[in-house]
Amino acid sequence: MSHNTDALYCSKQTAVVRASDDFYPRDPASHTIHIASVAYNSVFLGEFMLPDWDMFHSLHQAGDYHGSARAISGGPVYVSDAPGKHNFELLKKIVLPDGSILRARLPGRPTKDCLFTDPARDGVSLLKIWNMNKFTGVLGVYNCQGAAWNSVEKKNTFHQTGTEALTCGVKGGDVHLISEAATDTEWDGDCAMYRHADGDLVVLPHDAALPVSLKVLEHDILTVSPIKELAPGFRFAPIGLVDMFNSGGAVEGLTYHLLGGDGSTLGSEAVALACMEVKGCGRFGAYSSVRPRKSTLGSAQIELKYDSSSGLLILQLDAMPKERVHKIVIEL
Numbered sequence: 001m002s003h004n005t006d007a008l009y010c011s012k013q014t015a016v017v018r019a020s021d022d023f024y025p026r027d028p029a030s031h032t033i034h035i036a037s038v039a040y041n042s043v044f045l046g047e048f049m050l051p052d053w054d055m056f057h058s059l060h061q062a063g064d065y066h067g068s069a070r071a072i073s074g075g076p077v078y079v080s081d082a083p084g085k086h087n088f089e090l091l092k093k094i095v096l097p098d099g100s101i102l103r104a105r106l107p108g109r110p111t112k113d114c115l116f117t118d119p120a121r122d123g124v125s126l127l128k129i130w131n132m133n134k135f136t137g138v139l140g141v142y143n144c145q146g147a148a149w150n151s152v153e154k155k156n157t158f159h160q161t162g163t164e165a166l167t168c169g170v171k172g173g174d175v176h177l178i179s180e181a182a183t184d185t186e187w188d189g190d191c192a193m194y195r196h197a198d199g200d201l202v203v204l205p206h207d208a209a210l211p212v213s214l215k216v217l218e219h220d221i222l223t224v225s226p227i228k229e230l231a232p233g234f235r236f237a238p239i240g241l242v243d244m245f246n247s248g249g250a251v252e253g254l255t256y257h258l259l260g261g262d263g264s265t266l267g268s269e270a271v272a273l274a275c276m277e278v279k280g281c282g283r284f285g286a287y288s289s290v291r292p293r294k295s296t297l298g299s300a301q302i303e304l305k306y307d308s309s310s311g312l313l314i315l316q317l318d319a320m321p322k323e324r325v326h327k328i329v330i331e332l
Helices: 005-010 030-045 063-071
Strands: 016-018 050-052 127-132 137-142 147-150 155-158 166-170 191-195 201-204 210-214 219-226 228-231 234-241 251-258 272-278 282-288 294-297 304-307 312-317 326-331
Touching: 030 050, 030 063, 030 127, 030 137, 030 147, 063 137, 063 219, 137 166, 137 210, 191 234, 201 282, 210 219, 219 234, 228 251, 228 272, 234 251, 234 272, 272 282, 282 326, 294 312, 312 326
Parallel strands: 016 050
Antiparallel strands: 127 137, 137 219, 147 155, 166 210, 191 201, 191 219, 228 234, 234 282, 251 272, 272 326, 282 312, 294 326, 304 312
């Protein structure tokens, strides 16, 4: 839609361009190819326009599939729900209570290893879409197999494909600019990766891959956060609002402060502070290799939950910030 060269190169009224055909709620063959189309079209369009991945219906069997893609697209997010027909649990993963979104910084595009595959037809490939936030990256993994444009019938049609799940490997480096999110110029490439679908946190060493398996019309969103090594054995990485698709978009500021302790003996002084500015409200997560000594929200101490097996810590931010952001300090 609107992809003729006259429209692209002569537009002086807007910087936004539709990256796809329409969303067709009544055409079951259209949903997988829609996600594949907008991702690949954004490779070109995203260089000089802001790609718009189109509206969707939240109360729809493919609502999560479409909604997650819009959340990491870097473009506008809007729905065309009929009055009274809304999936608010889905919308809460995309939109904050004040109506704002955690918008990624770039147009969402396929990862480098997906550029010359056909995730709609080849029967073996999953589509990986990457984007960037200030201090994290985000990856969307989609099974888009089973339907594509039929040049004979002049419409999207189903084609034969397997019903079993397909598997791909996901690396921190799949977010091509992830090094720009690291606060350390000598970052070693290790990442904390949070899977939205099951709430698991995994630490991935540089160039290690996490397997992801999906059936047709299934997806997963992963937040990728560079790990900062503060001292031997003391490592930290922010995740963001873990109940949102683009959780890392909530982290607006991040600084580290080294203190006098080295953590070598129990009860010794603290080693470091992780200071964060966080937009929005809900469950805030981060990775810490050790149990934090304490956490503060503004000037008040706040309780946190810590899973020593994964390193995932969770803070509950009950309300939107009174100012622009919440100010959180984690003492390690």
